[in-house]
Amino acid sequence: MEHRGKVLVVEDDSHISDLLCELLKQKGHNPVPAYSGTEALLALQQGGFALILLDLMLPGKTGEEVLAEIRSTSHIPVIVLTARTDKETTVQLLQLGADDYLAKPFDNNELLARVEVQMRRLELGQSTVQSKQSTQFEGQTTEQERILQHKDIVLSLDDYDALINDQKAQLSKREFEILHLLMSHPKKVFSKNNLYERVWGEDFFGDDNTLNVHISKLRGKLQALSPDEEYIQTVWGIGFRMKE
Secondary structure, three states: OOOOOEEEEEOOOHHHHHHHHHHHHHOOOEEEEEOOHHHHHHHHOOOOEEEEEEEOOOOOOOHHHHHHHHHOOOOOOEEEEEOOOOHHHHHHHHHHOOOEEEEOOOOHHHHHHHHHHHHHHHHHHHHHHHHHHHHHHOOOOOHHHHEEEEOOEEEEOOOOEEEEOOEEOOOOHHHHHHHHHHHHOOOOOEEHHHHHHHHHOOOOOOOOHHHHHHHHHHHHHHHHHOOOOOOEEEEOOOEEEEOO
């Protein structure tokens, strides 16, 4: 079976690690186990990973510390496996940049389904990049289409950078995608349903928490670099848009 992607499995319990690796192998993935936070970060230096499954309760560096370090340099998808399911923990995970989380003990089929969702997004993103590159060779893509600007924000689609007054905003993948969508149509009001389906690629089930956390975090990062400016406007009862 052809490997679909290399997956870093960060889990200190050898039995759970073996189970995860076996499940991934059955679906054609190439799992690489790591049994501590430090080992995970060393493994990531090798590169080539498509996804990370990350336990929180790790020896040495905690899962939260590992996630924070990953997000300081990479947008690689991360699914957190945790026994803690309280709202405060889940909000913190989203703020740190987790793409998804799954409570322990988990259902094997649900885990594989969530892995497939992340893999499809990755494959879709690669396909989109290839399509843009192909269009560029045909002379149909301009430099202006790859760089968006609103007020003093400059968004570069080529290197996933957001600059405010020439200062780089450290945005997570989801935060960048939200900002990209809003800046692509700065006068349009996007409903929460629109944003969730376009950015997460899933149906919206009325749970505002995930989207609200990302919007709040994004606003904070933008305003930290330009305190006197407001960039994202809430249109009450409808959704969000870029503020003129």
